[in-house]
Amino acid sequence: MFNEMYDGDSVRPEYKLIQDWIDENGVEALTEKRAEAxxxxxxxxxxxxxYGEGGDPERLIPxxxxxxxxxxxxxxxxxxxxxxxxxxxNAFLTDIYGDREIIKAGILPESMVTGNExxxxxxxxxxxxxxxxxxxxGVDLVRVxxxxxxxxxxxxxxxxxxxxxxxxxxxxxRMFPDLFRGGIVRPVDHYGDMLAEAMQSVAPPMCDxxxxxxxxxxxxxxxxxxxxxxLADLMGVELVEGQDLFxxxxxxxxxxxxxxxxxxxxxxxxxxxxxxxxxxxxxxMLGVPGIIGAMKAGGVTVVNAPGAGVADDKAIYIHxxxxxxxxxxxxxxxxxxxxxxxGKPDECKYVMEHLAELVVKEVHGSGGYGMLIGPASTKAxxxxxxxxxxxxxxxxxxxxxxxxxxxxxLTDAGxxxxxxxxxxxxxxxxxxxxxxxxxxxxxxxxxxxxxxxxQGGGVKDTxxxxx
Amino acid sequence: xxxxTANGLYWMSRYVERxxxxxxxxxxxxxxxxLPDAGVNGNSEWAxxxxxxxxxxxxxxELEEATRxxxxxxxxxxxxxxxxxxxxxxxxxxxxxxxxIAVTTEVWDAINETWATMRSxxxxxxxxxxxSGLLDWIKQRGFLIRGAAGASMLRGPGYSFxxxxxxxxxxxxxxxxxxxxxxxxxxxxQSVGGGLDYMQWQQILRAANSLRAFRWVYRExxxxxxxxxxxxxxxxxxxxxxxxxxEIVEGxxxxxxxxxxxxxxxxxxxxxxxDILETSVDDVLGQGLHEWLTATIxxxxxxxxxxxxxxxxxxxxxxxxxxxSAS
Numbered sequence: 001m002f003n004e005m006y007d008g009d010s011v012r013p014e015y016k017l018i019q020d021w022i023d024e025n026g027v028e029a030l031t032e033k034r035a036e037a038x039x040x041x042x043x044x045x046x047x048x049x050x051y052g053e054g055g056d057p058e059r060l061i062p063x064x065x066x067x068x069x070x071x072x073x074x075x076x077x078x079x080x081x082x083x084x085x086x087x088x089x090n091a092f093l094t095d096i097y098g099d100r101e102i103i104k105a106g107i108l109p110e111s112m113v114t115g116n117e118x119x120x121x122x123x124x125x126x127x128x129x130x131x132x133x134x135x136x137x138g139v140d141l142v143r144v145x146x147x148x149x150x151x152x153x154x155x156x157x158x159x160x161x162x163x164x165x166x167x168x169x170x171x172x173x174r175m176f177p178d179l180f181r182g183g184i185v186r187p188v189d190h191y192g193d194m195l196a197e198a199m200q201s202v203a204p205p206m207c208d209x210x211x212x213x214x215x216x217x218x219x220x221x222x223x224x225x226x227x228x229x230x231l232a233d234l235m236g237v238e239l240v241e242g243q244d245l246f247x248x249x250x251x252x253x254x255x256x257x258x259x260x261x262x263x264x265x266x267x268x269x270x271x272x273x274x275x276x277x278x279x280x281x282x283x284x285m286l287g288v289p290g291i292i293g294a295m296k297a298g299g300v301t302v303v304n305a306p307g308a309g310v311a312d313d314k315a316i317y318i319h320x321x322x323x324x325x326x327x328x329x330x331x332x333x334x335x336x337x338x339x340x341x342x343g344k345p346d347e348c349k350y351v352m353e354h355l356a357e358l359v360v361k362e363v364h365g366s367g368g369y370g371m372l373i374g375p376a377s378t379k380a381x382x383x384x385x386x387x388x389x390x391x392x393x394x395x396x397x398x399x400x401x402x403x404x405x406x407x408x409x410l411t412d413a414g415x416x417x418x419x420x421x422x423x424x425x426x427x428x429x430x431x432x433x434x435x436x437x438x439x440x441x442x443x444x445x446x447x448x449x450x451x452x453x454x455q456g457g458g459v460k461d462t463x464x465x466x467x
Numbered sequence: 468x469x470x471x472t473a474n475g476l477y478w479m480s481r482y483v484e485r486x487x488x489x490x491x492x493x494x495x496x497x498x499x500x501x502l503p504d505a506g507v508n509g510n511s512e513w514a515x516x517x518x519x520x521x522x523x524x525x526x527x528x529e530l531e532e533a534t535r536x537x538x539x540x541x542x543x544x545x546x547x548x549x550x551x552x553x554x555x556x557x558x559x560x561x562x563x564x565x566x567x568i569a570v571t572t573e574v575w576d577a578i579n580e581t582w583a584t585m586r587s588x589x590x591x592x593x594x595x596x597x598x599s600g601l602l603d604w605i606k607q608r609g610f611l612i613r614g615a616a617g618a619s620m621l622r623g624p625g626y627s628f629x630x631x632x633x634x635x636x637x638x639x640x641x642x643x644x645x646x647x648x649x650x651x652x653x654x655x656x657q658s659v660g661g662g663l664d665y666m667q668w669q670q671i672l673r674a675a676n677s678l679r680a681f682r683w684v685y686r687e688x689x690x691x692x693x694x695x696x697x698x699x700x701x702x703x704x705x706x707x708x709x710x711x712x713x714e715i716v717e718g719x720x721x722x723x724x725x726x727x728x729x730x731x732x733x734x735x736x737x738x739x740x741x742d743i744l745e746t747s748v749d750d751v752l753g754q755g756l757h758e759w760l761t762a763t764i765x766x767x768x769x770x771x772x773x774x775x776x777x778x779x780x781x782x783x784x785x786x787x788x789x790x791x792s793a794s
Contacts, residue, residue: 244470
């Protein structure tokens with residue numbers, strides 16, 4: 001198991017900064033700062049709503065005070081690999097809603113694309129400005145040793161969490177100003193400018209002026225509402241709800257106290273199904289009737305475009321390395337986790353025989369729900385899960401139980417290693433880029449591999465060193 | 468500014484003001500309750516507070532059964548009462564949270580902390596000896612939130628809606644506070660203009676935090692005439708209806724209204740202001756104080772309705788030719 005801070009008894013160079021601080025100030029100083037940090041988070045209202053679990057629905061995501069650190073060359077690889085992946089995924093989306101070269105080339109069966117739940121036939125023949133379907137892609141990475149990070153999954157719809165990246169940094173800079181002196185840690189606070197610039201660069205064809213940007217939220221009861229308002233504030237754009245917008249002559253307008261005002265690029269944080277009751281779910285109260293028509297006519301750009309979810313499906317995931325080869329002519333810089341598809345009889349047979357060692361996931365599931373972690377499950381749980389696989393083999397994939405890397409967290413008994421993952425956010429517009437950093441999620445329970453915030457996960461500030 | 472945002476800021480502000488005014492009403496009840504001869508005719512002081520707060524329909528008891536305890540509970544802590552201090556602070560926070568990017572961190576902090584404390588209070592916080600402290604706290608939170616808004620918000624349309632909301636609510640509340648007296652029965656041996664009558668007026672002034680100010684302006688003991696002048700007609704008094712109307716007009720002018728409906732609202736506000744500035748105490752008393760106050764409350768509410776419609780608060784603003792193209 002790879003420990004990112006310690007190599008045996010010696011501290012890895014990336015974490016020297018942290019070790020020096022602790023040696024000088026003691027772990028107790030960290031504990032004191034923790035209470036201060038929590039008060040700060042609570043004050044700014046950065047909470048994460050978890051519904052249906054009882055307790056305070058506006059709870060804080062636990063924040064761990066020890067940063068997770070990447071060296072410059074470690075980051076360089078993650079950056080290049082994530083950008084490469086985002087470019088390939090966008091090329092794929094433009095292709096499958098266009099000429100479908102990848103299907104003609106026999107790399108993917110047509111049924112895997114058109115039969116996919118996230119596939120939106122209404123998008124066929126639509127090429128978004130710049131060929132970008134998914135303007136913000138979260139690439140979930142897990143590290144297994146000093147050299148190797150696997151891509152666990154892609155998030156091409158509306159990945160969330162970036163507000164934590166920025167707020168975690170804000171809090172850390174307030175708590176530990178001396179650690180940030182001299183630009184040792186690369187800043188992340190230009191995320192808002194980067195996103196706004198990308199949105200401006202994909203203005204729709206009918207836009208004949210500086211484009212007006214807005215963020216569409218389902219409203220304040222959505223679990224990510226804080227993030228929506230945070231991003232709108234960061235970019236200085238309106239945070240709108242469906243009821244604030246209407247479509248007229250293929251253009252989208254906001255209802256303001258001064259009358260209608262046009263919106264050119266809309267970063268929507270509501271799911272495809274709720275976006276346009278005329279096209280998708282007719283009962284949606286959250287969406288904007290006619291917005292899909294306006295988008296296809298070139299009156300508005302929707303960020304991320306509907307139908308992008310087909311690229312982050314777990315069945316498609318397996319083929320991303322081939323996509324990279326096909327569209328970019330390159331080898332994948334960041335490999336996939338070795339994956340068995342239960343839809344293939346011989347692979348399924350292997351999975352059924354090795355359930356106790358594997359992690360099995362639903363192809364269409366998300367958020368860490370409905371998965372089986374073989375080594376952590378009882379015999380009865382494994383048997384019950386096996387029945388589910390038998391009933392619908394194609395609905396499941398399996399992966400080895402990865403020895404996720406650990407990073408130290410602050411516990412009541414001092415520092416202790418816990419498993420972490422990483423989600424960098426790749427922004428695509430005229431260019432594809434990302435901020436140096438991302439969301440590090442950490443499984444706070446000892447031994448746990450589940451980092452999801454809905455299941456006992458926390459977050460850490462993620463540092464990329466400038467050299 | 469989004470109409471929905473304007474709507475949210477306006478209501479956030481109204482609810483903060485409402486919480487404070489409910490506290491002032493209770494304070495008036497508490498003070499009258501402490502007067503000699505109070506309670507001779509049952510608890511009419513407390514019934515009058517329920518009536519003046521506009522909560523007689525939600526009040527879960529007969530008005531004759533109104534007591535200090537059940538009125539305080541209903542007006543401060545009752546979750547079922549949409550106008551209780553609890554519900555008002557909750558609604559103020561909900562609106563602020565929904566408009567998070569339109570309010571400053573300072574305003575949000577003040578409202579959020581207020582709500583966190585309010586939520587943690589139990590009715591024992593109003594036990595005898597603690598009630599006036601609790602009422603002071605509620606009023607202070609109002610001062611803090613308004614102060615945060617005044618000191619930190621951009622002077623743009625958002626602030627104008629905050630101001631207008633505050634003064635619409637306050638005009639209504641002051642009219643209701645003065646009307647408390649109408650429903651408090653004087654014992655038969657006490658006459659209008661007599662000792663108890665005088666003391667009751669004095670308590671109303673105190674509840675408006677205006678006794679000292681009143682003295683500075685009039686230099687005489689309070690009477691119905693001077694009180695009406697001070698709390699209704701005199702625009703130097705910050706809680707007077709006249710002052711509120713003046714501020715509403717200013718807020719609307721700052722918004723620079725353009726549409727026909729918006730201009731009509733501005734004209735209505737100006738008319739209300741001009742009318743009240745020309746009204747004399749004799750006009751008010753001649754019409755009957757209670758009748759005059761009732762008419763003012765109705766006028767203010769009709770104005771608020773027109774304001775909401777003109778700025779798109781009531782559901783969506785329709786564009787001139789809403790012909791949605793189906794995709």
